[in-house]
Amino acid sequence: MLPLELEHVTKQYGEKTAVNGISLQVKPGEIYGLLGGNGAGKTTTMRMSLGLIYPDGGTIRWNGKGYGDELRRLMGYLPEERGLYPKYKVSEQLIYLAELRGIKRKEADRTLKEWLAKFEVPEYYDKRVEELSKGNQQKIQFIASVLHDPSIIIMDETFSGLDPVNVELLKGTVKELRDNGKAILFSSHRMDHVEELCENICILHRSNTVLQGNLREIKQSFPKERVLLETKEAVPGLETIEGVTSVEKHLNGYEIRIREAGAAQRILAHAAAETDIYRYQLMEPTLNEIFIAKVGSSHE
Numbered sequence: 619m620l621p622l623e624l625e626h627v628t629k630q631y632g633e634k635t636a637v638n639g640i641s642l643q644v645k646p647g648e649i650y651g652l653l654g655g656n657g658a659g660k661t662t663t664m665r666m667s668l669g670l671i672y673p674d675g676g677t678i679r680w681n682g683k684g685y686g687d688e689l690r691r692l693m694g695y696l697p698e699e700r701g702l703y704p705k706y707k708v709s710e711q712l713i714y715l716a717e718l719r720g721i722k723r724k725e726a727d728r729t730l731k732e733w734l735a736k737f738e739v740p741e742y743y744d745k746r747v748e749e750l751s752k753g754n755q756q757k758i759q760f761i762a763s764v765l766h767d768p769s770i771i772i773m774d775e776t777f778s779g780l781d782p783v784n785v786e787l788l789k790g791t792v793k794e795l796r797d798n799g800k801a802i803l804f805s806s807h808r809m810d811h812v813e814e815l816c817e818n819i820c821i822l823h824r825s826n827t828v829l830q831g832n833l834r835e836i837k838q839s840f841p842k843e844r845v846l847l848e849t850k851e852a853v854p855g856l857e858t859i860e861g862v863t864s865v866e867k868h869l870n871g872y873e874i875r876i877r878e879a880g881a882a883q884r885i886l887a888h889a890a891a892e893t894d895i896y897r898y899q900l901m902e903p904t905l906n907e908i909f910i911a912k913v914g915s916s917h918e
């Protein structure tokens with residue numbers, strides 16, 4: 619039985635189709651990446667997955683069941699627009715939210731203190747939200763989404779507004795949640811984060827699913843069009859090799875774009891005839907390159 623399962627889910631706003639027939643499954647202990655340009659339908663998909671809005675078509679199942687009151691306890695949500703009240707104290711607000719989700723006050727209090735200690739900000743317990751910087755409010759919002767120990771967590775742009783140290787801290791925490799068996803639906807515009815965290819992904823473009831599956835397999839299915847080359851001496855004439863589309867000289871070598879696999883072998887032979895080769899690597903495309911290839915620059 620899967621924690622979260624969407625089957626051909628559709629959402630209309632008047633004439634506008636916001637989500638057109640999305641299907642996905644999030645397993646326990648998995649971070650599933652939901653990607654897409656602005657207006658592609660990610661937030662709408664997440665809000666339907668939370669049971670906050672209803673689909674117009676298709677089915678959503680949580681632990682094999684339809685919509686029900688237990689979702690409040692089951693689900694955690696880190697929304698893209700942060701929604702804490704600036705004037706209230708962190709502790710008042712977060713404990714109240716956890717109580718709404720069925721957690722006893724004392725337990726919520728204890729767990730909140732544990733989370734604040736983990737994030738090395740125990741002094742925020744008594745602070746009003748408005749007293750905290752944007753990034754630190756983000757950490758508090760993160761705690762708000764997991765304080766009631768949900769088994770399915772929906773995270774929209776989890777790391778936005780955080781400095782690099784806090785990005786690592788929260789990334790590590792997301793991985794721990796995964797390793798503890800949580801099912802996590804994760805959206806980000808940062809493809810490097812998705813590559814690091816997600817096993818399976820779905821790319822939406824203008825409401826439609828344009829690419830979906832295991833990230834490893836997706837990457838392997840795309841042609842390799844980039845060669846990294848490091849050599850003892852400079853290699854003249856790389857751009858004249860058949861199938862080479864561009865050559866960029868970096869501090870330590872070359873980054874060469876190619877049109878077809880044969881060019882990679884010709885580069886190797888050409889460079890080997892000229893000088894010693896320190897490094898030669900035919901690179902898989904990055905998720906960023908795949909995303910741009912599928913979604914292009916035609917955003918909403």
Ligand SMILES: Nc1ncnc2c1ncn2[C@@H]1O[C@H](COP(=O)(O)OP(=O)(O)OP(=O)(O)O)[C@@H](O)[C@H]1O
Nearest residue numbers: 631634635636654655656657658659660661662663
């Ligand atoms: N309440 C609404 N009423 C009308 N249209 C809406 C509503 N919510 C979303 N839409 C439309 O549905 C489409 C998908 O929006 P959605 O917010 O899901 O995109 P998104 O992928 O989350 O975008 P972003 O990355 O910019 O946050 C957009 O065209 C948007 O304008």
